[in-house]
Amino acid sequence: MARNGWRDRIVHRWLHIPYRLSVRYKRLRRPFATTYVLIHGLADTGALWQPLLAQLPKQSNYIVVDLLGHGESPQPHDESIYRASEQARHVLTTCVAAGLSGPVVLIGHSFGALVATEFSHMYRGIVRQEVLVSPPIYRDETGSRRDWLRQDKLLRSVYRQVLKTPNLVVAGYELGDKLGALGFSHMQLSKNTFAGFENTLRAGIISQRTGRLLRHITIPTTIIYGRLDPLLVARNFTALARVNSCITVRPLSTGHAIRERTLREIVAVIQSR
Template sequence: MQEVFISIDGNNFRILTQNLESKNKPFVLLHGFAGSANIWKFLFENLNLDFPLIAIDLIGHGKTSSPKDYELYIESALLDQLNKILTHFNIQETILLGYSMGGRLALSFAINNQNRIKGLILESSSPGIEDENLRNQRIQSDLSIAEQIDSKELKDFFTEWYKQPVFSSLRNIPNKLESLIERKTVNNKTGLTNSLKGFSTGKMKSYWNDISKMEIPVLLVCGSLDTKYYEIMQKMNSLIPNSTLKVNVGTGHITHLEKPDEFLNFVRSFLRTFLE
């Protein structure tokens, strides 16, 4: 596994790579809000399949730049950055995996660049919010969260953040939860608040009307205890023609963290169909 930094429009992006010499389709990994490429290290170490692996610190996260310009965090800018990163590595076609926020970006990229995406894995994610009133409510909620990030120490903020019902199952693994909170505190407040303001679920375009037109294979993964996203992904599964839903029993929103072996098995089974 190598760590590289590349410049995209004057901002430095930190990227983890492995096995780039493989002739198979590159497998590109996107983290969630306040995460980094490091969340996928377990996959780099244990996937044991011959794929080039590329995990990206998205703008405002990890060791990637956290510019003050809000416009660099909106959906169109994120899509452009991802496109330029793929071009940097001379990637014409790829398989994308995204968790939560990263899943929303992966889905958006797949729909807007159908000729470049051969397969898609979405973990605990969604195609956005259809209802305009609910979308506006979510925008206001995320603006409030951004204000909290600005006013608190990051450790205090994330300690409260992970008390939300969607993360309740993490209390069963206190050591992992404590480590997770520590990892979140390395982020930059400017990057986090701009990410919320620019690409919250309320800010992204709703793709509910587009997913039924997708033709690529799609793997949907969620935890059985994450009732909100279990319902969302069941609905997605019913709409996306070539999709499969895998439920990681006994886990919540961060299913790859809570039961990584089961998550790996889901991913391996999906990827094997792409081996050349």
């Protein structure tokens, strides 16, 4: 255990070599064809996207991974490796190793949408389009008190308090999964996987730069969100669309989870391009 910890520290933290993630699904039949890279959210796995795969264009490729700290992917303890920008590096490395060769369309849900935005920023030469579903985009904490949107600050405070009660969080997710409140989720949050959940929430969601990046995005970007979603700040989406014509906002009468209505909207977006 200790030996693996030191190996991880040397290879991934000191040498900054990305992790190889678990590939949940892939179809790479056509070299250089458009490849859909599907990225799940916090406390979920790539299995979230299984209902969408059959609806992707027949001539396209796709790759679905489990993010670091989730599903069958590694679960290191270094919080900094869970930043959205670091997750984007892990995703690209895994996709290239799996055989990625063509242009990319990114589809991300929740935290996966933040990873998709980082990916688009870092590897803009290969990304043709991104679809961000239920993205928890919050304004920077570095802003002056006068600039705060109260909902952004409140949500961050709630997340910090939630992390103080891991047993309650795990029980809540388990109940939500049983009731179907998490949508097409194969959530695997437990006491054993809580560290990955905590590191992702702290480094990837509480601390983020997604709004700043989207202000300058130059590829077609669609934000799909539910008006009934308590984890989102819709005003942030409309503000981004006002300053960047590449961004389109499509509200639905849904919540945070991906359900049939959301899937139909995703398909409509990718078919319109």
